[in-house]
Amino acid sequence: MEELKSFYFKDDILYILDQRRLPHEEIYFEAKNINDVAYAIEDMLVRGAPAIGCVAAYGFYMGIKDGLDVDNVYNTLYHTRPTAVNLFWALERMKKACLNQKNLLEEAQKIEQEDIQANLSMARHGASLIKEKSVVLTHCNTGALATAGVGTALGVIKELHKQEKIDYVIADETRPYLQGSRLSAFELLKANIPHKIVVDSSAPFLISKGIVKAVFVGADRIASNGDTANKIGTFMLSLACKEYNVPFYVVAPTSTIDFNAKSFEDIPIEQR
Structure with a gap:
């Protein structure tokens, strides 16, 4: 490939x-x-x-x-x-x-x-967190299209696939720009990783039913207190994971941490 x-x-x-x-x-x-x-x-x-x-x-x-x-x-x-x-x-x-x-x-x-x-370091470290073959969910696009390498969150998923720990991946659409259905699905298809595309609003339901064993997302900016800004729709996933005790992982390099931002309130949000 x-x-x-x-x-x-x-x-x-x-x-x-x-x-x-x-x-x-x-x-x-x-x-x-x-x-x-x-x-x-x-x-x-x-x-x-x-x-x-x-x-x-x-x-x-x-x-x-x-x-x-x-x-x-x-x-x-x-x-x-x-x-x-x-x-x-x-x-x-x-x-x-x-x-x-x-x-x-x-x-x-x-x-x-x-x-x-x-990317390679994050992929290996993230993959070590999953011990058995699982269904995982990802949001937006965090693979080779979003980085210089294999990706952040999607890089972890690719490594999990290499280690035969992926049953299949759920990629939500990520409206309104559809980075999930257009881009993540494109990468997953190229990598021959089994996957399904779902509408954004169905993801918390799938989490609640125990289908999803872990969620991996990237980040646009991380404040010094750990608050994270990512694509719209990430917040509902984190809340669902918290409610149903599903591991929720943010995968990002240190260059994404903004030590000048004390919390989420200091992160400018793009309106488009």
């Missing part, structure tokens, strides 16, 4: 898989400058907090390479998406690297490689 990549960088062009066209078409958008990258983030050609951070890092490099000043580059990318803290983490890191006269392309590549390794 050919490896699924949400983006790749080659010959000073950032190729970004246009996820608006999935699952019907696999078309890569060619981002040749910082404005192309900003467009791709803002219009959701690329989505998923880790992937956004990686793409923004390459966009930062492209802006500086084209002769723009640091503040202009930073601000152009900063205002694209409000919730995914990985974006701001990556921009701060690239700005610091620029001021310290580091090689910016190497720094962007390092951010990508670190995410790939973090």
Whole structure:
């Protein structure tokens, strides 16, 4: 099976898989400058907090390479998406690297490689939490389409499948953008993982009936007290899991933690 990549960088062009066209078409958008990258983030050609951070890092490099000043580059990318803290983490890191006269392309590549390794570590650790073959549920899309590697929550599910611990996966639709039915199902199909798509509102019922043995979700931002912002619909899943004693796992890299946010009240929520 050919490896699924949400983006790749080659010959000073950032190729970004246009996820608006999935699952019907696999078309890569060619981002040749910082404005192309900003467009791709803002219009959701690329989505998923880790992937956004990686793409923004390459966009930062492209802006500086084209002769723009640091503040202009930073601000152009900063205002694209409000919730995914990985974006701001990556921009701060690239700005610091620029001021310290580091090689910016190497720094962007390092951010990508670190995410790939973090994905693998999370997948192995998360899979160790499930001891027997189970039905698991996931929300939104947290796989290769949302990261530089195998994924966060969906990465755990892929590892569980490798270890033959998956009976089948329940992917809820994740309205209104349908990241579950369009994107997670697309990834699960490519990976030959048994799965079923359900409407969002049915998920708590399935949890209540004991069908779901664990829920794995990702995160857009985690506050310093552990409060987590994720795709709309995550809250009802956490409440259902609490009520029926079903394990609920948030899978995210440390770059998703916002230590400046004390609680959920400090996390800006995107309205679209």
